[in-house]
Amino acid sequence: MAYDLDFERPLAVLERQISEQEKKVEGAQRRPDRHKPGELDAMAAELANLREKLIQETRSTYAKLSPWERVQVARHKQRPYTRDYIKLMCEEFFELRGDRHYGDDRAIQGGVACLNGRAVVILGHQKGRDTRERMECNFGMAHPEGYRKAMRLMRHAERFHMPVITLIDIAGAAIDLEAEERGISVAIAENLIGMAQLRTPILCVVTGEGGSGGALGISVGDRILMLEHSIYTVASPEAAASILWRDSAFAPNAAETMKITAQDLLERGLIEEIVPEPLGGAHRDLAEMAAILKDTITHNLNELCALPVNELLQARYQRYRAIGESSHALAPAASVS
Amino acid sequence: MAYDLDFERPLAVLERQISEQEKKVEGAQRRPDRHKPGELDAMAAELANLREKLIQETRSTYAKLSPWERVQVARHKQRPYTRDYIKLMCEEFFELRGDRHYGDDRAIQGGVACLNGRAVVILGHQKGRDTRERMECNFGMAHPEGYRKAMRLMRHAERFHMPVITLIDIAGAAIDLEAEERGISVAIAENLIGMAQLRTPILCVVTGEGGSGGALGISVGDRILMLEHSIYTVASPEAAASILWRDSAFAPNAAETMKITAQDLLERGLIEEIVPEPLGGAHRDLAEMAAILKDTITHNLNELCALPVNELLQARYQRYRAIGESSHALAPAASVS
Amino acid sequence: MKDETESALSNVNSNGAHPDGRVKALPQNLAVKCPNCREVLVGKDWEKNFHICSKCGYHFRLSAPERIELLLDEGTFEEFAADLTSGDPLSFVSRSQPYRTKLETERANTGLTEAVVVGRGQIEGMPLVIVVMDFRFIGGSMGTIVGEKITRAIETAADERLPLLICSASGGARMQEGLLSLMQMAKTSAALGHLADVGCPYISLLTDPTTGGVSASFAFLGDVILAEPGALIGFAGPRVIEQAIHQKLPKDTNTADFVRAHGMIDDIVHRRDLRAVLGQLLRIYGQCMEVVTVESSAANE
Amino acid sequence: MKDETESALSNVNSNGAHPDGRVKALPQNLAVKCPNCREVLVGKDWEKNFHICSKCGYHFRLSAPERIELLLDEGTFEEFAADLTSGDPLSFVSRSQPYRTKLETERANTGLTEAVVVGRGQIEGMPLVIVVMDFRFIGGSMGTIVGEKITRAIETAADERLPLLICSASGGARMQEGLLSLMQMAKTSAALGHLADVGCPYISLLTDPTTGGVSASFAFLGDVILAEPGALIGFAGPRVIEQAIHQKLPKDTNTADFVRAHGMIDDIVHRRDLRAVLGQLLRIYGQCMEVVTVESSAANE
């Protein structure tokens, strides 16, 4: 996979050098007689050197990504989506469709699955990979029936005492007339109260973009994890910029100021854990990403499933109750008179 | 109100005679000098006589209505509807609208009310009186959102420990593309299971036509009452006739054979109580009908609300469980080998 | 409710099938004709192909015994409640035909005692309770005994903590038993509420046709709802709706595709994949059932 | 979410009102101009008429103190949590304007400490907990302190077994507090779950405008949901939707009429009838609340 993001340009240059060097080495190997002794070894060493350099450069680039750069990674078109994770993590999966009221929203998909031998309900936003799928999924921007299907699946999990795993990756809930007609506000609101009271563990993982109410509608749970380069925000940086800076070009500033990265949010106690990504981002190695996530999910579920459900619910209530209390770490006591 | 049903023709004749006699008496009273002594008294006596005769005839006619004649009464265009009962029975009423998913079906209406000082949820089919209202209500033929609203109101009742009163009067659930698209089957089915498990008393009253699944969708409860001239049937007599007799003209036969009257169903143990109607049918005296029904509802709710909810639910389960068991009164042991 | 299906049926089968849904085998069962594409199929191939048309994929209706043979591990089916047979609670007679006689005829024609067969069995070695309706028997209509047998199956699943599979094929309630039939909708649904409380999964398979009172009760209450391709599924049949609204309906109205598109079912499963899909579901739910039964029995105390 | 409302606002008020929704009184408050029909209204009449245009029925926005005066029995309001004021958790600055300064300006302009006022009060002699948002304060946006005050009000209602009334007027979450604001949606909703468990009724009154994160959380979770005539109500404002779909919307999109027609609210209540309707609801629910609290406390053990 090519390095194709703006801030990856130096890496892309290195990548091109590597590919040229590879061709050189290959050509030389085909006709070793044409080269001086040692020349071939030197060429191979140079190639290895370049490769090592790329790894180092990638590592250092990704170690100090700006929030706006993370936004680019979180939105990468090759980033793994919910269906990828399901396919790569679950031993068995059966999709449950439909809200039993109106339709089957492809922007949120999920079903029952076995994950490391445990029956779970897993669901998440699906942005879609190719054009056809993206259209079908409305680019992951879910409609009311998506949230209602999600709640139906979670009630299903509750009935069968399966834990729920939600994967969040959405720019924002659908903004159109149909969404309003069928009550996108009501659908999200009912999920918030429904998830707060669901009598089974809920583990939420922000895998890409956690965009506003559309993200929150499936991410009320016992623990919120975020992938290393994912973001979670009250409004998209572009939207925030166009209001607070009166120009959407200030999106990078908004991304910085609003504290939307996994690192910012862990620091502020709003999430429980960061899930490391493969070098250069999840999209560079889907299988490794899925393996890491599977391990993370498993150890979290092991802990959550061991708790009596009443304790779980009380802790879940307290988790949210504490956000923005005057005693909260984020609201300095001084400013709350 | 004029006697306007087919079988009421003799009563209509009497009514016309009374009205003529009334005019005569009135005329005579205006000019008493033109009449012989005693003539005026005789005319008045004749009027009283005719009036008494009408009452007697009405009583005897209504005492031996055929099932098909009862169908006519149950469908009378002046029969009291849900809104009439609410207005006449409840001290306070606030309508709760909408299913919070799609729309507000006017074919099923209801809300919170005070009935004899008790907070209740009351809801029912509304056929509509004039043309405009009938169109708006789809003649009482409810769509999925009507059943979903009904269930929402019943959950509301459950939360606030209010008993539920449902009034049933529907030819049948909506038969159209929209009903199928939004899952009329699912909506009714979910009400059946929801009502079977609702943790508050449910009292159902068939006030007019209890038409098939469209009726059942709001009539699973602890007790089913039927107004004296109401019907409750698995399929409309016309539909049954057109299938089983291959000619809808046999509707009267179907009405007879299918045992659809309150009397037939009480005898078979399928309902708990018959609510008497004013002489000549509920439509002849809405206020009296409502007063009778209010009393009946009150004494039933007094009993149901006194039961612990677990007992209530067990009895409700048994009520339905027993229908069609081999031991059931209606399935003679002999024929169940 | 029955009318809807009967109308619907004549619709579905307008091209050759017997109106009750049975396919007339050509002489000596050597060949059958597909009612959908009119292809003449070699009988043996057709049987091996799960009674599916090899040309157009049309799923022929299956009788209850055929369905059981298709789905269950060989030799695992144990029927129960087989001795329950319908009485004639209303002494029903229409067009000089007593219902009682009709029942006898149907019994003779189908070899069944009623429109449903219930029992225990296994799929891929996993035990379950299975309910299979048979459309040949008075259109699979639900009378008191159909309702009673289904309720007993549900209760058995609940008592023995087994998964439940119901294969529906029905035009709705049985008119000849009047309101008693309608009440079976409530009875079976209430029983499913109890099943849900004890945490047993219920898989509902909708086959051609599933309409009327059956669709408006247990058929659409599955924890998982599957349908066979092409099945007619809905409250009313398309013919009845067209008569009611005086308009032509879109061609796919109330098909399996239609109900899936409208979010009413989980998936459409080709008949050759059914056993595998059911096996997968039983494995997944099997993993949580022990947990559930332990916890729910604690909660119910 | 804020953007949606701000756009929506410019939409609603395109004919004369100040963009933050405050109406500019003409000199000495002798007259006000209706932003809907442009009628010039006599100030005293307009105030007696509940701030409604006598010509077209337009409901002017009310400040929190005005709303409280309108709804509660005189002298019964006791504010609590008034001392909670927003910090600046992210040290937020945009366009050289620190959020901290913005807060100070809003406090000075409105005389309020935050975009919501909460307290106890009575309507027709019946006690309740009341929450009133004020759109003048940063568009009624919900930051941590707004969420905190509302949550405390909900908890107070639950603890004291009182009915709860929330009058919403908000453009959504407060962007300047980042994700902390979004989480107030979850926090308030969870608290409402607790309130429902103890059986206290929650009446939600949607006033102009109710959008974004407020509409997608507590505002639409009322046991009874009322709206004022003409209020803008929805997830997104019409302008934002039009920009997103590149199409004109029907004129009534996301009005009170629109959400009622789509089954999302119980009724639209004219401002002059509000007290009476609330009184009626408190009477009805009051009759079952004693029963509820006794039974639910038993059930929770």
Ligand SMILES: [Zn+2]
């Ligand atoms: Zn074919």
Ligand SMILES: [Zn+2]
């Ligand atoms: Zn005006």
